[in-house]
Structure formats: structure tokens, C-alpha cells
Amino acid sequence: MSVLDSKVPKGPIKDKWTTYKDKIDLVNPANKRHIDVIVVGTGLAGGSAAATLAELGYNVKAFAYQDSPRRAHSIAAQGGINAAKNYMGDGDSTYRLFYDTVKGGDYRSREANVYRLAEVSANIIDQCVAQGVPFARDYGGLLDNRSFGGVLVSRTFYAKGQTGQQLLLGAYSAMNRQIARGKIEMYNRHEMLDVVKVDGKARGIIARNLITGEIERHSAHAVVVASGGYGNVYFLSTNAMGSNATAAWKIHKKGAFFANPCYTQIHPTCIPRSGDYQSKLTLMSESLRNDGRIWVPKNMDDVLAIREGKIKPIELKEEGRDYYLERRYPAFGNLVPRDVASRAAKERCDAGYGVNATGEAVYLDFASAIERYGKEQAKIQGISNPSKEKVTEMGEAVVEAKYGNLFQMYEKIVDENPYKTPMMIYPATHYTMGGVWVDYNLMTTVDGLYCIGEANFSDHGANRLGASALMQGLADGYFVLPYTIGDYLSDDIRTGPIATDTKEFDEAEKEVKDKIDFFMGNNGTKSVDHFHKRLGKVMWDKVGMARNEKELKEAMSEIKAIREEFWKEVKVPGSANEMNLELEKAGRVADFLELGELFAKDALIREESCGGHFREESVELEGQQKGEAKRNDSDFAFVSAWEYKGEPADAILHKEQLEFKDIELKQRSYK
Amino acid sequence: MKLTLKIWRQKGAQDKGKIVDYKVSDISEHMSFLEMMDVLNEQLVNSGEEPVAFDHDCREGICGMCSMHINGEAHGPDRGVTTCQLHMRMFKDGDTITIEPFRAKAFPVIKDLVVDRTSFERIQQAGGYISVNTSGNTQDANALPISKHAADEAMDAAACIGCGACVASCKNSSAMLFVGAKVSQYALLPQGQVEAADRVKNMVAQMDLEGFGNCTNTGACEVECPKGISLENIARMNRELVKASLIKF
Numbered sequence: 001m002s003v004l005d006s007k008v009p010k011g012p013i014k015d016k017w018t019t020y021k022d023k024i025d026l027v028n029p030a031n032k033r034h035i036d037v038i039v040v041g042t043g044l045a046g047g048s049a050a051a052t053l054a055e056l057g058y059n060v061k062a063f064a065y066q067d068s069p070r071r072a073h074s075i076a077a078q079g080g081i082n083a084a085k086n087y088m089g090d091g092d093s094t095y096r097l098f099y100d101t102v103k104g105g106d107y108r109s110r111e112a113n114v115y116r117l118a119e120v121s122a123n124i125i126d127q128c129v130a131q132g133v134p135f136a137r138d139y140g141g142l143l144d145n146r147s148f149g150g151v152l153v154s155r156t157f158y159a160k161g162q163t164g165q166q167l168l169l170g171a172y173s174a175m176n177r178q179i180a181r182g183k184i185e186m187y188n189r190h191e192m193l194d195v196v197k198v199d200g201k202a203r204g205i206i207a208r209n210l211i212t213g214e215i216e217r218h219s220a221h222a223v224v225v226a227s228g229g230y231g232n233v234y235f236l237s238t239n240a241m242g243s244n245a246t247a248a249w250k251i252h253k254k255g256a257f258f259a260n261p262c263y264t265q266i267h268p269t270c271i272p273r274s275g276d277y278q279s280k281l282t283l284m285s286e287s288l289r290n291d292g293r294i295w296v297p298k299n300m301d302d303v304l305a306i307r308e309g310k311i312k313p314i315e316l317k318e319e320g321r322d323y324y325l326e327r328r329y330p331a332f333g334n335l336v337p338r339d340v341a342s343r344a345a346k347e348r349c350d351a352g353y354g355v356n357a358t359g360e361a362v363y364l365d366f367a368s369a370i371e372r373y374g375k376e377q378a379k380i381q382g383i384s385n386p387s388k389e390k391v392t393e394m395g396e397a398v399v400e401a402k403y404g405n406l407f408q409m410y411e412k413i414v415d416e417n418p419y420k421t422p423m424m425i426y427p428a429t430h431y432t433m434g435g436v437w438v439d440y441n442l443m444t445t446v447d448g449l450y451c452i453g454e455a456n457f458s459d460h461g462a463n464r465l466g467a468s469a470l471m472q473g474l475a476d477g478y479f480v481l482p483y484t485i486g487d488y489l490s491d492d493i494r495t496g497p498i499a500t501d502t503k504e505f506d507e508a509e510k511e512v513k514d515k516i517d518f519f520m521g522n523n524g525t526k527s528v529d530h531f532h533k534r535l536g537k538v539m540w541d542k543v544g545m546a547r548n549e550k551e552l553k554e555a556m557s558e559i560k561a562i563r564e565e566f567w568k569e570v571k572v573p574g575s576a577n578e579m580n581l582e583l584e585k586a587g588r589v590a591d592f593l594e595l596g597e598l599f600a601k602d603a604l605i606r607e608e609s610c611g612g613h614f615r616e617e618s619v620e621l622e623g624q625q626k627g628e629a630k631r632n633d634s635d636f637a638f639v640s641a642w643e644y645k646g647e648p649a650d651a652i653l654h655k656e657q658l659e660f661k662d663i664e665l666k667q668r669s670y671k
Numbered sequence: 672m673k674l675t676l677k678i679w680r681q682k683g684a685q686d687k688g689k690i691v692d693y694k695v696s697d698i699s700e701h702m703s704f705l706e707m708m709d710v711l712n713e714q715l716v717n718s719g720e721e722p723v724a725f726d727h728d729c730r731e732g733i734c735g736m737c738s739m740h741i742n743g744e745a746h747g748p749d750r751g752v753t754t755c756q757l758h759m760r761m762f763k764d765g766d767t768i769t770i771e772p773f774r775a776k777a778f779p780v781i782k783d784l785v786v787d788r789t790s791f792e793r794i795q796q797a798g799g800y801i802s803v804n805t806s807g808n809t810q811d812a813n814a815l816p817i818s819k820h821a822a823d824e825a826m827d828a829a830a831c832i833g834c835g836a837c838v839a840s841c842k843n844s845s846a847m848l849f850v851g852a853k854v855s856q857y858a859l860l861p862q863g864q865v866e867a868a869d870r871v872k873n874m875v876a877q878m879d880l881e882g883f884g885n886c887t888n889t890g891a892c893e894v895e896c897p898k899g900i901s902l903e904n905i906a907r908m909n910r911e912l913v914k915a916s917l918i919k920f
Contacts, residue, residue, distance in 0.1 A: 052805045067726070068792055070833055071734040087813060123807035130809040132801045132862045134826040141816025159826055165733055166829060173800035180796040188789065211781055240728040274701045279709055280730045409732065412749075412756050415701075478805045527716040529709075574721045578683060579782045581724055582716060 004257070004641055004656040007439040008112040013662045017116045020440075021483055025490035032057030034496070035489050036220040038205055039063070040192045040247050042175065043072030044168055044470060045453025046226030048477025051174035054183035056482060058489075061218055062175070063187045063207060065242055065584075070172045073228060073240040074473060077164025078285035078406065079148065080156035081470040083121040088145050092153040094118045101468060102663050104150045104337055105433070105461020106611035106631060108263070110639070111662060112440060113458045120479040121471050125157055127478060131170040135159050148466035149286055150337035150670070156467040161285055161405045167470055171477070190216070191584065192247045193512045195223055195254050195449065196504050202251075202449035203498045204505065206512045210584065213577040215512055217505045219498035221489055222448040224481065225251055229432035229454040231264065233592045233599060234544075235536025237429035238270060238283040244588040245595050248436050248455050256444035257641035257654060259457035260434035261595065262603035265464055265612050266545050267430030268341035271413055272361040281428040282413060284406045286466040289334045289341070291369035291399065292423070296353040296362050298322045303353050313355070313363055313422050324348055332670040339463045339612045340670055342427035343629075346545050349426070356424055365422035370395035427545065431469060433460040433612065434602070437641040437656070441484035442476060445641075450485060452476035457639070462611025516576050519586045524571035528585045531566045535559060535589070535596055543600050548616040552604040556597055556649060563593040597648035602640055605653065608632035624671060633665050672698040672759065675767040676711065678723055681780050684787075688780065690769070700760040704747060705730060705737065707759055724783040732756040732897060735832030738839075739784055740771040745836035745895045753834060753897045773839035777846070777882045788835050790881040791849065797877035798870035799853045801862050821859050828855040830898045837892035837900070843884030848892040850878050851904035858911050868915035875912055 009020045027035065035058050039050040042064040050062040064072065084097040097118040102109055125143070129135065135157050136144040145154040159166040178184040189210040196204040196219070204219035230245035231237035252258045269289065271282045297303045298320050305311045325344055326333045336344075345362050348354070355361050374395025378386040386394075396419050400407065407418050414424070436444050436451040438458055444451050453473040460468065542555035566589070574580045609618040609629035618630045639656040673696045681688030695711050702710075705727050712722035728736040737754040741747035747757040762768065770784065778786040803809060829852070837848035854871050857863025863870070886905055893902045 048805065055804050055806075066728060066734070066736060067788055068833065071728055071736050073729060073734070076729050076731055076733050085812070120807070125812045126809045127803075127805055127807050129812040129815075130801070130803045130862060131805075132825075132857050132860050134822050134829050134856065134860065135812075136826075137817060137819045137822040139819050141818050141822075142813050160830075162733070162826075162830060165832075166826070169829065173795070174805055176792075176796045177800040177802060179792075186792075188792070238731075240734060241730055242728050275699055277699065277702055277706050277710060279703070279706050282731050408751065409756070412752055412758065413703075415758070415760060479807055527713055529713060571716065571719075573716055573719060579724055579785065582722060 004654050006656055013115045016112055017119055024487035027486050027490050029057050031493040035492055037222050038220040039224045041226035042069035043074035044171055044473030045477045047171035047175055048474050049224055049481050050184055051178055052478050052482045054178035060184045062184055063190045063192055065191045067188050069175055073243050074168045075165045077470055078161045079287040080158035080163045080467040082155050082467045083125045084118055085122050088154045090153045092155050100151045104463055104465035106463050106668055107665050108610055109461030110458055117459050117475050120475045124474045128170050133166045133170045149335045150465045164470055194508045195251050196508045198504045201447045206508050211579055215509055217500040219500045221492045222485055224450040225455055226453045227455050230595055231429045231432050233596050234429040234539045235532050236281050238281050246588050246591045249591040249595055253644050255446045257437040257643055259437035259639050259641045261599040262613050263433035263462045265338055265431040266342045266427045268338055268345055268427050269425045270428035272424055272426040283430055292364040292366050293323055294325050294334055294362055294364055295321045295323045296348050306355050329670045336670045345427055360426045361424040363422040364425045366399055370399055373398035431464055433464055442481055452481055462613055519572045519583055520576050524569040526569045528582055528589050532589045534562050535593055539596055543603055546614045546616050547603050552600050555600040559597040566593055594648050598651055608636045672764040674698055677769045679771045680783055684779055684781055698759055702759045704757040705755050724785050726785050727755055730755040735834040738773045738834055740773055740839055742769055745839040746897055773835050775838045775844035791833055794874055794877045798873040825856045825859040828852045828904055831900050832898055836895045840891040840895040845886045846878050846883040847886040847905045848900055850874050851908035852900050854908045854911055855904040868918050871911040872915050
């Protein structure tokens with residue numbers, strides 16, 4: 001075990017980034033033309049990085065597995081993006097955003113990175129408005145804000161319920177401008193299958209053309225991986241069907257350490273699962289918790305009556321309802337952070353109070369918001385003594401303006417009208433805070449290999465606050481990486497083009513081809529999905545919202561067994577030289593089957609509860625916080641960064657000790 | 672439910688395609704259409720046949736990847752949804768469902784139900800952006816107030832997911848709803864004014880070059896659009912184009 005150097009610059013936290021930018025080496029514009037950069041993944045992080053690097057003058061090759069960068073799963077983010085603008089005048093500042101993010105992450109993120117993130121957050125909003133992102137505005141024409149879980153200010157900018165879409169289209173438009181200029185070469189429907197190292201430096205990738213099946217070599221002076229998170233290790237998650245960990249896992253196998261894989265966010269407001277055929281789970285923005293109140297019945301009789309359809313939830317009187325978040329956390333109520341809200345829902349459902357047939361659902365109720373808004377509207381419009389119906393009608397109109405698309409989405413999936421009856425929600429895997437380890441420069445433990453956005457680990461600690469993923473993706477791509485990568489590339493101005501006809505490329509390509517040949521030749525009996533579902537079940541049951549030593553050990557051996565069976569029994573139809581969706585899935589699931597085991601191993605060694613990682617052995621036993629998660633700062637205030645050594649069980653742990661100089665470590669109380 | 676599926680199978684871009692019949696059973700009304708397709712594909716894989724290739728990703732109606740023509744309608748019989756949000760409760764036990772790719776000259780078939788929509792990419796590259804560098808050194812976001820009305824209307828136009836249902840629904844295979852939406856988003860915002868004339872001319876020229884047809888105002892695109900993009904955007908694009916032709920630089 002070694003100690004990792006995070007390369008955080010010296011000096012006061014407020015000055016680190018500015019001083020760093022003043023001191024780094026720059027590449028002159030004429031030399032940038034001779035430097036190539038590969039960007040894998042074109043969501044918010046990769047898209048913004050590709051566009052900015054191309055603007056600066058580098059030759060960018062960008063890769064996406066979909067048919068367009070606009071399809072990346074950043075597009076599905078609904079609620080918003082945080083920025084410390086303090087437009088509301090409610091006391092926000094760079095420091096406060098930094099503080100909230102470190103606290104929200106349960107003191108498991110790197111201070112200097114988070115401060116930098118908070119610092120550049122305001123630029124993101126300026127940048128996006130200049131690009132034509134249609135953020136919501138108030139009647140005076142200025143930008144509107146709303147509040148998200150875990151904070152006491154309104155700093156979230158939004159574009160209806162489609163903020164991720166609009167921000168991604170902004171980055172996509174910046175990319176298009178550079179594609180048109182020839183500065184970005186866009187490789188749609190391509191998947192990176194390995195990284196190529198020459199003399200210890202990342203110098204290229206092997207990619208498969210997903211239309212023709214052709215295996216291609218691409219070289220560059222640096223490689224940036226922006227391939228998103230690994231939530232699909234659970235099979236069911238709110239990620240897109242194609243979201244995968246392959247790029248991140250392949251670089252891990254080539255020397256990049258993988259950090260904190262056990263930090264996973266289970267999002268509280270998702271639509272409950274309905275059957276075994278389910279292919280994915282659908283998330284509804286956390287912004288719903290601004291106006292929705294979460295409850296289950298107080299009495300078991302009512303629970304059973306509701307499940308049997310004998311009574312409707314709207315018929316249950318106030319005194320029969322348990323608004324458990326408001327009861328347990330009076331200060332934050334329904335706006336507690338995601339990990340807290342998810343665990344509280346699980347606690348009620350495990351106790352038997354779940355309100356649907358599977359027992360895994362709680363209510364999210366808008367009735368009181370509709371009444372409140374309706375009365376407010378009556379006042380604004382000067383209607384005295386409005387009827388109950390009129391109040392409801394006007395209140396529903398306000399709720400529709402705020403959340404209309406989410407309500408419509410819910411109604412289409414569940415076939416119930418959420419204006420008239422409370423929504424049912426249950427937590428689902430949503431985001432992975434863990435990822436490839438990077439230093440302050442966003443460089444991995446391999447020289448010239450960078451990792452940005454959800455794919456890296458750095459900014460969110462053990463739990464991410466709402467509306468911070470979009471912020472991090474764009475901060476990394478627009479404002480951080482373009483500086484840090486320049487400092488590295490300044491050594492490469494004399495290198496010249498990187499050849500692809502070398503033994504390093506030969507070997508990497510052979511490895512990729514051998515694996516594909518194996519899949520095509522294997523005479524198995526079971527589909528790829530069969531194994532993926534089994535892996536997902538082990539992950540959810542034993543490495544899900546609550547974890548313990550016994551089950552984590554079981555999970556490790558069960559995942560290993562599934563993996564071994566996968567390599568014997570997997571069946572992939574079709575051929576390798578054409579579009580073959582089963583082959584694509586097979587490669588991705590093979591990687592998940594390794595990652596899942598490391599995930600469980602990481603959860604096993606972290607014998608504390610922090611953020612999204614809840615160990616049943618580590619809870620507060622008495623006092624006001626009884627039953628809440630218990631963090632252990634004296635033994636676990638470190639990042640666990642794993643080095644690949646063949647089998648996931650043999651991975652070697654390296655620690656990055658976390659130092660908190662600007663924030664006092666406290667218990668994270670939302671009471 | 673038990674269903675008969677008539678699905679377009681085509682090995683590759685150069686191959687001849689044909690409709691093939693399949694049977695599926697045990698379909699729940701709560702399944703999404705694509706989950707029903709998953710059931711079929713699992714069945715095909717288990718019997719050693721090649722599964723049906725189709726585009727899909729987010730499965731929540733926002734990425735714009737899914738693209739089937741179901742019983743003659745883009746994204747199927749429901750309104751305001753993409754194929755991935757279509758649920759089997761829209762169908763009855765015993766139904767026969769015909770599933771084809773989006774058909775248009777500018778959307779050639781790649782395989783089975785997968786089509787190539789990169790013509791949309793090239794239209795966007797021709798001008799679907801504001802030429803501002805991503806340095807972050809722009810003016811403060813609130814320095815320029817924008818009326819809520821204009822911002823909301825720009826947002827409604829920007830809600831387009833680029834799926835191509837408008838093209839597939841149009842008897843002329845016109846892409847004017849798609850292009851009109853992008854032109855409108857920028858035309859409605861002050862930031863987009865500087866390059867407005869060039870943008871509309873270049874995007875329309877690229878659209879024509881790709882082989883998309885013209886608009887004859889039947890409005891099928893608006894009806895089938897999963898995001899409710901309004902025909903007004905086409906009118907606005909035409910106004911912008913006329914305006915652009917009158918401006919001399």
C-alpha cells in the first residue's frame with residue numbers, strides 16, 4: 001500500500017486554482033495544431049471538453065456509442081444545475097456551495113477539488129446563457145432559481161424539467177461549431193475497447209465501429225475518458241440501457257486506480273418497479289420534493305386496506321398518515337439529502353408500511369401544494385371566497401407549470417393521475433460517486449490519461465447533492481481540464497504524430513480481437529441479459545442501500561461464481577463484422593462482472609457508514625441521532641484507490657488521506 | 672397478452688429487407704413497448720436466432736434514440752410519447768402489430784429497425800449554434816434580461832429531441848419541424864440574433880442538400896412529435912428565411 005499524491009497546489013484554498021492557472025505551462029497556438037487529444041464519451045463532461053479543447057486549437061477526436069453526442073445520458077437530468085450566483089440574495093457564496101458539497105458528500109471528497117468546482121460554478125451559468133440555453137426566468141426577465149435537497153439556499157438554475165437536455169444541447173452546439181471547422185473529428189457509433197500505452201503514457205485507443213464491426217486504431221498525445229458512471233452494474237437503474245463502465249474499467253486494467261467503487265447514490269424519487277420484465281427504472285426529479293410531501297399510513301390496517309384496494313390514499317385522514325421525513329428531520333423535512341431520504345423510505349418499507357403490491361413504495365403527495373398554490377392564485381387574481389374546485393383548478397395549473405412533464409411521464413408509466421392521487425415512489429440506483437482516481441489535474445495514475453465527469457471520483461465524496469452532477473460535468477470539461485491538460489501537453493510540442501503501426505497498438509488490438517472471437521465462438525446456452533440480471537440481483541440484495549460484512553462476503557463469492565459461469569455459458573448470436581447489439585452487451589457485462597466484485601470488496605473494507613454507503617454495523621446507538629449512520633473519521637477519512645491485479649479480489653488498496661483544513665468535520669445532521 | 676408481430680428485417684444497408692412474422696405471449700399491459708421487444712429478443716437469442724436490432728437508450732423519452740414506425744405511426748398509437756414510453760396497455764390481446772423503421776431517403780436503414788440519422792447532425796453543424804467560445808469570460812448571465820415569454824417559447828422549441836418522427840410522418844419526408852425548432856430557439860433569444868440570417872440560410876441549404884422534402888402544411892409532423900413541437904416553428908423559420916434574403920451585409 002502506498003500513499004497517493006493528489007498534487008493539490010499549496011496555499012490558501014481560495015487562491016489555489018488562481019495561482020495554479022498563473023503558474024502552469026501553456027502551449028502556444030501554433031503548436032496546439034500539432035497535438036491530438038482523444039475524448040471518449042460526449043455527455044456534459046466529454047462534450048464540453050471536446051468543444052473547448054478544439055476551440056483552443058487542439059485536434060480532437062471524440063467518440064460516442066450512440067448515433068449523436070446529443071443522446072448521452074446527461075440529457076436525462078431533469079432538475080437543475082447549482083451555481084453560487086447568489087441572485088436570490090439568500091446568503092449563498094462560493095464558500096457556502098463548497099461547504100454544502102463537502103458536508104453533503106459526508107466529508108469524503110477532496111476539499112481543493114470541491115472548492116474549485118464551487119469557484120467556477122458561476123461561470124457555467126454565464127457560459128450557458130451566452131450559448132442560448134433557455135433557462136427558466138421570472139417576469140422581470142432575470143433567471144429563476146429553486147431549492148434542492150440538503151441545502152438551505154435557492155441556487156439551482158433550471159430549464160423546465162429538462163435542464164440536462166438543454167445543457168447537453170448547449171455543449172453539443174459548441175461541438176457542432178468545431179466539427180464544422182474540422183477541429184473535432186466525431187466518431188459516432190464507436191465504442192472504445194481499450195487504451196494503448198506507449199512508454200507508460202496513454203497514446204491512443206482501440207475502438208470498434210459499431211456499424212461495421214471494424215476494429216480501429218486511434219492515436220493521440222493524451223486520452224480523456226468521460227464515459228459516465230457504472231450504475232448499470234445493478235442491471236436495474238435509472239441509467240440509459242447502454243450506459244456502461246467499459247472505458248473506465250479498461251483503463252483501470254491498464255493501470256488507472258479505481259476509487260471508492262462502493263459510493264453509489266440510490267435516488268429516492270423513482271417510479272417503483274412493476275414486474276420481472278422491467279428493463280430500467282425511471283427517475284423523477286428531486287425538485288418534486290420542493291412541493292410533494294412524502295408519507296405512508298401510520299397504521300398497518302390502513303396499509304393492508306390500501307394494498308387490497310379497499311381504501312384510496314386520498315381517503316386517509318391527516319392523522320392516519322406518517323409524514324416520516326418531516327417527523328424525523330424537522331429542519332430539512334422532505335428536502336433532506338438523497339441518501340437520507342432513500343434510507344428512510346427503505347426503513348418504512350422494511351417495517352412493512354410499503355403501499356403497493358410489492359411493498360416497495362411510499363407516497364409523494366401534492367394535495368397540500370395544490371391547495372396552497374390555489375389560494376395564492378386566488379389572492380393574486382383578486383377572487384374572494386373561491387370555491388374548493390376553483391382553488392384546486394388554479395393550484396393544479398401552478399403545479400403543472402412547474403412539473404408538468406414529470407407528471408405526464410408518471411401518468412404514462414403508471415397509468416394513474418398524480419394530480420388526483422398521490423404518486424408512488426421508491427429509491428433506485430442513479431449515480432455513482434466512485435470512479436477512476438484522479439489527481440487535482442484530473443489525471444489518472446497513468447500519464448496522459450485523464451478522467452472527467454461522473455466517470456471520475458473526486459468531487460462528491462460519499463453522496464452527491466442534487467443538481468451537482470451537471471455542475472461537475474461542465475466544470476471539468478469547460479473550465480478545468482482545458483487548463484490542466486495544457487500543462488501536460490506542453491511537453492509534447494516536439495513529439496510529432498503518434499504512429500499506430502507499433503507493437504503496443506498490435507498487442508492492444510489483438511487482445512480486443514481475441515475477446516470478440518471468444519464471444520462469437522463460445523457455444524453457450526444463456527443470453528447476456530441472463531447474467532446481467534443475476535449480477536444485478538446480488539448487487540441490489542447484498543450491496544444495495546444497506547450492507548453488512550456477512551452479505552458483502554457472500555456477494556463477492558457469488559459474483560465470482562456468476563462471472564465464471566458467464567465465461568463458460570454465455571451465448572452471442574450473429575457475427576462480429578456487422579452491427580451486433582448482443583456482442584456489445586457481452587463486452588460490457590463482462591466488465592460489470594469484475595467491477596461488481598471490486599465494488600463489494602470496497603464496501604467490505606469500509607467499516608463505517610458514510611453517505612450512500614450504509615454499513616448496518618455502524619449506526620448511532622443513542623441520543624438524538626439514534627439509528628442514523630455513524631461515520632468514523634479517525635479510521636476512514638481516506639479515499640480507497642484500487643490497483644488492478646488480475647482477479648478483483650486480489651486488487652491492492654492504496655489510500656489517499658483526506659485533509660480538512662477549511663471545514664470542520666461534523667456529524668451530518670439534518671434534524 | 673398474446674401478439675403477432677410483423678417486423679422489418681434487413682441484414683445491412685445494401686441488403687434487401689422483408690417483413691417477418693413473430694409470436695410473443697405473456698405480455699403484460701404494464702410493459703413498455705421496448706420491454707415487449709426485449710421479450711421477443713430474449714426468445715430469439717435463446718433459440719439461436721439473431722435478435723431484432725433497434726435503437727434505444729434512455730428509455731425515458733428524452734434521448735431521442737428510439738425510432739420505430741408502429742402500425743403506420745412514428746412512435747406508435749399514443750400521443751406525446753416516444754416508443755420507449757409507449758405502453759402495451761395501448762394494445763389488445765390477439766393484436767397484430769406491424770413494426771418498421773423510420774422511412775425517409777435521408778434516413779437510410781443500417782440494420783432491421785436502425786436508421787442512420789446523421790443527416791440531422793450535418794444540419795446542426797451548418798449553423799445550429801451560437802459562435803461563442805467556452806472560455807467562461809462572457810458577461811454575467813443576468814446582464815441581459817430576456818422576457819419570460821420569449822424564454823419559455825425558446826424552451827418549447829428547444830425541447831426537440833431530434834428523433835426524426837417528424838420526417839418519418841411526413842409524406843414529403845420534410846425535416847422542417849426539426850430545423851424550424853432549432854432556428855426558432857435561437858431566433859427568439861437575443862444571443863442568437865447576431866448570426867440569425869446566416870444560420871437560417873445555411874441550415875436550410877444543408878437540409879435541402881440532404882434530400883429532405885418540402886413542407887406542404889399537412890401538420891402530420893406536429894401530431895406525431897413526441898415533444899409537441901408546434902408548426903409555428905416552421906412558419907417562424909420561413910419568416911426568418913425571407914428576412915435573411917432581404918438583408919444585405
